[in-house]
């Protein structure tokens with residue numbers, strides 16, 4: 001029997017988690033999927049990345065993926081919070097949310113490879129070294145100019161990341177990023193040097209993965225160990241007004257990172273000083289206001305993932321929400337059918353936008369809860385630093401939800417054809 005999207009031509013831009021999820025979910029439904037990425041190779045770039053139980057559920061729906069992820073991911077039962085002087089504050093246990101499903105935290109490159117292989121196994125045509133420079137659409141098709149060649153499809157889903165060029169056709173102008181006022185030193189490193197120092201040797205325990213957050217005024221330092229005590233990843237978020245392009249490969253310097261935690265406990269300095277210089281990235285956190293829309297004027301091109309909605313890392317939801325986009329877009333295309341692509345994309349935007357915006361807000365509140373905290377208050381009320389864990393974010397089945405609300409969403413859009421998303425982050 002023909003699958004529901006048989007005959008639908010889908011062009012996807014960007015083989016990040018948004019693009020790959022969209023490709024897998026469209027391909028599962030029988031669409032012809034071609035995926036373009038400008039990178040010349042499937043690189044192992046990145047370090048720790050977190051997927052909440054809402055996207056963990058998506059991984060688990062793909063045969064064999066959970067089994068491949070388990071051995072490489074971090075497994076701890078809680079996040080230990082300590083103050084900048086190493087005073088113990090509290091432990092946030094994950095047991096309370098066990099019923100919501102499984103979380104996956106691990107190296108971005110390693111997780112990416114597993115998802116990539118799953119897409120290839122399903123027959124997704126991934127074309128590397130294919131840079132999209134322009135987009136076009138008519139009433140009946142949409143496409144992209146790829147390495148100078150015009151390629152047409154029924155629909156284009158653009159997951160080309162925070163520096164998306166697809167935004168220009170969607171918005172009708174080129175939007176400008178702005179500094180968030182924060183930057184992150186980040187590293188993924190072997191634990192050899194940690195083992196040699198009595199202050200830090202416990203972090204390299206082969207039997208227990210550790211997750212510890214040291215918090216201080218306007219800085220937080222999170223450390224996770226994994227893979228039987230052989231790997232350690234840390235991120236140090238601090239204030240930074242420098243106007244630097246967002247990048248995963250800008251080199252960071254150990255001495256600069258140490259300066260950001262001047263006066264903090266010796267263990268924090270010891271972890272940073274155990275970092276090989278070539279394993280340190282200085283990532284300026286660029287921010288963008290929520291976009292007025294994610295879909296193009298003729299409704300045949302839609303933004304997905306970071307291209308549509310960059311997240312602050314403190315939401316811990318950027319990658320998860322990108323995956324939810326992919327699942328929802330594929331379901332909308334399935335339910336609309338090849339003849340109703342514009343209806344599918346409008347429904348995709350209306351279903352996803354309010355949820356994404358509400359989740360983006362949690363990134364701002366979580367960051368301010370840690371960074372703007374009065375540490376005299378925190379020491380008296382240590383539980384105040386715990387991350388709010390909302391069940392509406394994490395205990396969520398985006399697939400079931402899309403099937404459930406699609407028809408009513410289309411009806412609402414017919415009744416209110418001028419509907420525009422609320423874009424207020426406050």
Ligand SMILES: Cc1cc2nc3c(=O)[nH]c(=O)nc-3n(C[C@H](O)[C@H](O)[C@H](O)COP(=O)(O)OP(=O)(O)OC[C@H]3O[C@@H](n4cnc5c(N)ncnc54)[C@H](O)[C@@H]3O)c2cc1C
Pocket residue numbers: 013014015016017018019036037038039045046047048049050108130131132133159160161162164165248304305306307318319322
């Ligand atoms: C190299 C890299 C490393 C990262 N490391 C981390 C990390 O360690 N921790 C973390 O939390 N998050 C990391 N991120 C971000 C994280 O993956 C995303 O925030 C999240 O997963 C959403 O993904 P996305 O698919 O929307 O965008 P991205 O993951 O940014 O993927 C966008 C893709 O689009 C491709 N692309 C861009 N422009 C074009 C174009 N014009 N034509 C064709 N292809 C194009 C890029 O090559 C990239 O593969 C990283 C992103 C990248 C690209």
